[in-house]
Each structure stands twice: as C-alpha cells, then as structure tokens.
Amino acid sequence: MEQKYSIGIGLNLFDAKAICLRDDGKVMVSVDKQRKGVGANETIEVLLELFKDILNKSKKYKKQIQGVGVALGGVVNNKKGVVYWPQQQEASCTYIALPLKAYLEENFGFPVILANDSNASAWAEYTTHFSRYKDLIYMFSGVGCGLILNGSLYKGNDGGAGELFLNNKAVGDSHLGGFSFLSQWPIDLGMVSLAKEQISLGQNTSLVKKITSTGDLALNDIFKESKKNDKLSKTVIEKGASALGIKIAYLVNLLNPKVVIIGGGLEEAGPLFLDTCSDVIKKVAFSEMKKNLKISFSKLGRDATSQGVALLVFQEKTLQ
Helix, strand or coil: CCCCEEEEEEECCCEEEEEEEECCCCEEEEEEEECCCCCHHHHHHHHHHHHHHHHHHCHHHHHHEEEEEEEECCEEECCCCEEEEEEEECCEEEEEEECHHHHHHHHHCCCEEEEEHHHHHHHHHHHHCCCCCCCEEEECCCCEEEEEECCEECCCCCCCCCECCCCHHHCCEECCEECHHHCCCCCCCCHHHHHHHHHHCCCCCHHHHHCCCCCCCCHHHHHHHHCCCCHHHHHHHHHHHHHHHHHHHHHHHHHCCCEEEECCCHHHHCHHHHHHHHHHHHHHCCHHHHCCCEEEECCCHHHHHHHHHHHHHHHCHHHC
16 A cells, blocks of 8 residues: 655744654654744745755655645634734734645645644643543643544634734733733743843843844753753743743643643753653642642653654655
C-alpha cells in the first residue's frame, strides 16, 4: 500500500518549523527558522519562506503529499480559511483578516488547512504522549489554549475556540469590579516589559548585558539568566507563571481536565516556571478539580505545532 505524506508548518513564540511527515508518524524532512518578531508581516514572510523550502526539500514525496497544514497564532476560521490577527491600537483592538488558505493554495498548488497553533500543539501532545488522558488543556500563554475534550480536538463552530481574552472595545467596569484580567495579554505574559521596567529603575541584574543596542531584550535570555540564579530574571518568571496559573485554574474549574500541558516556548523557562504555576493552580482551583490533575511541560517542545498540524492533515476529510 502506497504511503501518504503531509506537510506541517508551525510558528510559535521563538521559531518556526516545517516538516514532511509520513502517515506512520515519521518525520522525513524538516526545516527550521528563527523568528525575529511575532507581527503579521514577519509571520507571513517566515511562513512563505518555510513553505518554499519544505516543498523544495520534499520533491521526492510530492505525488504522495496529501496536503499542507499551517498552524499559527490568531483567530482561525476553518470554514472560510481566514486568519484574524488582533492588533492593539491604543484602548481598542482591531483585526487584520487574511484569506490565507486561498492565497497559499493558489500560489503553491496544494490543498491547505489552517489551524490555531495551540490547537495543533494540543493534538500533537495528545496523540504522541498523552492519549490515555481524554480531557486535556494545552496552554501556550494567557492568550489562547488548545482543548482535547473526550478524546477529540475541540475547535468550536468555526474553528476559533480556545481564545482567552475579550475584545478591548467590550471591556469595561461593573459594580463587581473591572475586567482587565480578560483583556489581551502580551504573548510573553509581559515578562520582557517587566524586566526592562525594573532595569530602568536600577535593578542589579545580569540582563543588562543582554539588552541590544536598539533596546530589545529576548525572552529566552531571561530564561537563561534565571538558570544562573539572576534574581530579577527569577522574579519576572515567577510573576509570569503566577498570572498564567490563575487563568489555568479558572479553566480547570470550568472544564475539569485530567492534564494541563504548558508549552509554546514557555517550557524553556524550566522548573521554576512550572513549579510556580502549579503551586498557584493548587492554591486557587477547587479541591475536587485539582486533586487528580496532572500539570506538565510539553513533551514535544518546539516541534509540537508543526507535528500537530501535519497530523491533522491526515484527518481532514476534504483532502481525502
């Protein structure tokens, strides 16, 4: 029986990866690219480069490639093949809508499916390492999550399920308090901006040496310095992990999952992040919801997004 192949292209916080996957789960070809930013223009540029590179290196499998899966951040409408990127503009939030599926199919000649990065990662983790657990949450950051409910990937009506913030235009106050916790969070949980703020106030930290000439600071440098016991780096990580823990605890109470997986690059922060996040969840989630809960870093790490969306291609009935 002739084997089938798929292409999976995944973008996350630090980098982007494309793979050619055989239907037995073996990665035949892979291409990696470092990301310089996470904006819309940079995302499209990296995506197109990866698409070209992986197809060029997978020529020998071309006739057996069933389709191409693309997983990226944003609100994904599977039915329309459109990605909506929320963009902060002063006190409100606007959206860039891109008909990405039609554009890629027209330019590359392969059928394309779109998926949110968290959804793709959740499916990859579930199928490869956590299949014995039928209810699972994959957390990338406080912006979105991937949901496995009763052994199936939950996408919602149009494919956009899993977003964890409100449009800022709708956020206000009530007699019960404000809703700022439900506004859009920075993709890095605000750790970089907090570190830079403390540096500007004169905090003694090795991170000073990591700031570029243009004033930029990489999240990965915070992770690295924390493992060298830099006090500020550790404090920043604890604050980011605590905030994420609160949001996860809310989801734990809502969905009562068996497993919560933290990934999307955040696993690079190491045990301090996971332990802090776990402690917060255990403190504030309902006792009946947390007593059998497993909290884990991603097993696949940066490979989860590309592998997950490549696996989803084999399930897509419209490509059969």
